[in-house]
Amino acid sequence: MATELGPTPVKEPASGGAPIHHKPKGVGEDNAIASQGKWAAWLLAPTIFALAIVIVYPIISAIVMSFQKDAGLDPATGLFTEGGPAGFSNYTNWIFQQCAAPDGGTVACPPGTLGAQFWSATGTTFYFTIITVTLETILGFWMAIIMARTFRGRSLVRAAVLVPWAIPTAVTAQLWLFIFAFEGIGNKLFNTTILWTGSEIPARWAVIIADTWKTTPFMALLILAGLQMIPAEVYEAAKVDGASAWQRFRMITLPLVKPALMVAILFRTLDALRMFDLPYILTEGSNNTTTLSILVVNQIRQGFNSAAALSTITFIIIFIVAFIFVRFLGANVVEQQTGAGKGKK
Amino acid sequence: MTAATELRARQDRGRKVAQNREKWASVRTYVSAAVILFWCLAPAYWMVVTAFRDVGYTYDTSLLPTHVTLDNFKTAFDTSFGNRFGQALLNSLFIGVTVTVISLVVGVFAAYALARLNFRFKYLVLGFILGASMFPGVALITPLFQLFTNIGWIGTYQALIIPNISFVLPLTVYTMTSFFREMPWELEEAARVDGCTQGQAFRRVIMPLAAPAIFTTAILAFISSWNEFLIASQLSNDATQPVTVAIANFAGAQPQQIPYTAIMAAGTIVTIPLVILVLVFQRKIVAGLTAGAVK
Known part of the structure; x- marks a missing residue:
């Protein structure tokens, strides 16, 4: 596997993205780009059309909605508000946590209402994201390194990591709710008496632990796939040159697995x-x-309409994070994608 | 002579040290492997053990199965507390199969084009499809909720199937694209030399070869639809809810008491087929799972 790899085996040149290397000379040569383009357009049309209906249309309609006022009784103040164009007020209301006031203006949302939770929800989202992705990366990397070794029972381990992944999240949530029940196995095993869902820190960590359990395997498998791209000869050469295990990890494994790792982290972060x-x-x-x-x-x-504004804000936040990853941290998803299939022989 | 013996002795010593180190490394590997096995399987084991435990001993924490009973599975299907688990299973099956079939039929053409053809805007299309697969479902839920309310679709199957396509179709396309890249396309060219059109070559030569890839993609597509919760929790009703929603809302005889044993039984029923499927097709699944990201 992976023998003809150059100095940067994982991140291969995309070579125009086309599987030119598969194409034998002569026969297919008459397939000019133009005629292939026509074919491609027909073949892609159903997918693009379907995605336009199920994704593009809802996004546009969410954006349109987000600039409209919600008609009806304001649940926070009990006032009747008219519909109509809202300008950016749905957005500013979330960001400045303001609700409609009796005089037609806005007041700070009373604590406990949804309008008062924007920043705490944003904070919680990032708290979960940063901690779970960090834990999953470290644990996933470790699992991947173990699974990359040859030992008896390796296929058993590789199969076992798929179990948490295959269990639906809704079931995972109920399972961990039971594990974290006051009289549950969690408190019993660790000899603690924590009310896991009763206060902030334990509740958050209950979610973090459950999420880490569920998604580390995915991370581990992605990293493992990256590790398997590294040819064994590189390690042998480094060993001959007297590199220690830590040096080999830092100077070979890490840089060579980085493209795969970044994509895995990007996927998990957006998730x-x-x-x-x-x-x-x-x-x-x-x-x-x-x-x-x-x-x-x-x-x-x-x-x-207000929900549409909030979902648009959420979408923008996720988009910005994805952009930062791709632009500044070198998570090149498309290149990884188009470069796929060439390393495996 | 003496120099040679000394050299041999030194080599032996060196080999012994290396062997020792190797032995230790392998011990460490096995310990690590055991930790991974425990971490991944222990919670799932607990689910199964609880599923078979008498409801009166819900909080029994002995690690081996005790008070074994099948009652919980009966309770899981019992409809007297408003649970419709049996119906939900059928709903999930129906929604999952429909979404998978639609996504495969639509996506296979796109995957072929992306894997095989050379055309402008290829990167744009790939980027769009990858972006779509990572699209937050929560950004769809509000407009869909309003739209489906207006046209009276809340609680219908199509209201659950259509949004699922938004993430299953991109997943299908990019998984199949990766698989298609690795296929022996020379055979297609050979078929064309023998007088097939490109369409015929695709149907007669490539489709049979692609069957395992398509089957794996189908499993992945089905699992992701089967596991969907966010959209279903908002757009379904009692009659059309899938299993994920049914399990999340599972009610017991007393409102204050969560019927954990029955929930774990339901969870076991939902999970076992998936786990078997995944374990049987383990290699292919892993290849498909990592296809979009790394190779």
Whole structure:
């Protein structure tokens, strides 16, 4: 496997993205780009059309909605408000945590209302994201290194890591709720008497532990795939040159696995930023475990347009994070994607 | 002579040290492997053990199965407390199969184009599809909720199937694209030399070869639809809710008491088929799972 690799084996040149290397000379040569383009357009049309309906249309309609006022009784103040164009007020209301006031203006949202939770939900979302992704990266890397070794029972380990991944998140949430029950196995094993869902820190860590359990395998498998791209000869050469295990890890493994690692971290980060199922079921958003996704869902029944503004803000936040990853941290998803399949022989 | 013996002795010593070090390394590997096994399997084991434990001993913490019973599975399917787990299983199956079939039928063409053809805007299309697969479901839920309310679709199957396509289809396309890149396309060219059109070559030669890749993609697509919760929790009703929603809202005889044993039984029923599927097709699944990101 992976023998003809150059000095940077994982991040291979995309070579125009086309699988030119597969194409035998002669026969396919008449397929000019133009005619292939026509073919491609027809083949891609159904997918693009379907995605336009299920993604592009909702995004646009969410953006349109977010500039409209919600008509109806304001649940926070009990006042009737008219619909109509809202300008940016739905956005500013979230960001400055303001609600409608009796005189038609705005006041700071009373604590406990949804409008007062924007920044705490943003904070919670990032808290979860940073901690879970960090834990999952470290644990996942460690698991990947173990799984990359040859030992008896390796396939058993590789199969076992798929178990948490295969269990639906809703079931995972209920399972950990049971483990973290006051009289549950969690407190029993560690001889503690923690009310896990009763206060902020334990509630948050209950979510973090459950999420780490569920998604570390995915991370480990992505990193493992990256590790397997590194040819053994590189390690042999480094060993001959007298590099210690730590040096080999730092100077070979880390740089060579970095492209794969960055993509894995990007995937997990974007996934964590939209976290919903676990805190929604495990802690029901109580004790500062309300993420932005939960806040949007809670808002839907209190006003579509305001919820649309919040979901657009969430989308923008996720987009910015993705942009930072791709632009500044070198998580080149498309290149990884188009470069795929060449290393494996 | 003496120099040679000395050299041999030194080599022996060196080999012994190396062997010792290797032995220690392998011990460490096995210990680590055991830790990974424990971490991944212990909670799942606890779910199964609890599923088979008598409800009166819900909080029994002995690690081995005790008070074994099948009652919890009966309770899971019991509808007298408003739970509709059986119905939910059928709903999930129906939604999952429909979404998977639609995504595969639509996505296979796109994957072929992305893997095989050379055209302008290829990166743009790839980027769009990858971006779509990472798209936050919560950004779709509000407009869809309003739209489906207006046209009376809340609680219908199509209201659950259509949003699922938004993340299953991109997943399908990029997984299949990666698989398609690794196929022996020379055979397609050979078929064309023998007089097939590109379409015929695709149907007669490539499709049979692609079957395992498509099957793996189907499993991944089905699992991601089966596990969906956010959209289903908002757009379904009692009659159409999938298992994830049913399990999250599982009610017991007393409102204050969470019927954990029955929930764990339900969770076991939902999980076992997936785990078996995943373990049987382990290699392929891992390849498909990591296809979009790394190779």
